[in-house]
Amino acid sequence: MFQRIFVMCCTLAASFFLFAGQATAADIAAGSQVFSQNCAACHINGGNLVNGAKTLKKADLEKYDMYSAEKIIAQVTNGKMAMPAFTGRLTATQIENVAAYVLDQADKW
Ligand code: HEC
Numbered sequence: 001m002f003q004r005i006f007v008m009c010c011t012l013a014a015s016f017f018l019f020a021g022q023a024t025a026a027d028i029a030a031g032s033q034v035f036s037q038n039c040a041a042c043h044i045n046g047g048n049l050v051n052g053a054k055t056l057k058k059a060d061l062e063k064y065d066m067y068s069a070e071k072i073i074a075q076v077t078n079g080k081m082a083m084p085a086f087t088g089r090l091t092a093t094q095i096e097n098v099a100a101y102v103l104d105q106a107d108k109w
Contacts, residue, residue, distance in 0.1 A: 027096070027097045027100050027101075028097070028100050028101050028104050030094070030097040031094075031096075031097035031098040031099070031100050031101030031102070031104075032101050034090065034094045034095075034097055034098040034101070035098050035101050035102070038086065038089070038090065038098070039098065042083070043055075043056055045109055046105060046106075046109025047109075050082045050083070051081070051082065055109075056102050056105065056106060056109065057106060057107075057109050058106040058107045061102075061106055067103070067106065068103075069096070069099045069100065069103060072098075072099040072102055072103070073095050073096060073099045076090070076095050076098065076099065077095055
């Protein structure tokens with residue numbers, strides 16, 4: 001009896017972790033698509049064709065206090081200077097995903 005319950009709990013726990021792992025990977029993968037369709041025009045390879053100082057590389061993100069999902073989500077949502085706002089064009093989930101992708105890529109570009 002106890003053995004069966006134990007096995008059931010392990011299965012549940014394992015599927016939970018598997019699912020959580022997949023969710024994170026899917027978000028970044030989905031964010032990558034959002035990025036190539038909406039951001040790459042100005043930020044190809046993590047650069048910045050409009051304002052060359054403000055790339056998406058970790059060093060620049062840190063320099064301009066942008067190295068956090070919250071800050072990136074706010075800027076994509078509201079826009080800033082020459083960067084357009086994406087409210088209405090992207091859903092909140094798409095914006096979260098693209099922010100996760102930018103952070104994941106920041107030290108890989
Ligand atoms: C039309 C060109 C353009 C598009 C499209 C664009 N950006 Fe930007 N982006 C800019 C400009 C210009 C800046 C610098 C803004 C400023 O003056 O602070 C910037 C800055 C940023 C920064 C801060 C960089 C830093 O080092 O401070 C992030 C993060 C960012 N963009 C993410 C995105 C994401 C994600 C998308 C797609 C959803 C996107 N951008 C689409 C032009 C663009």
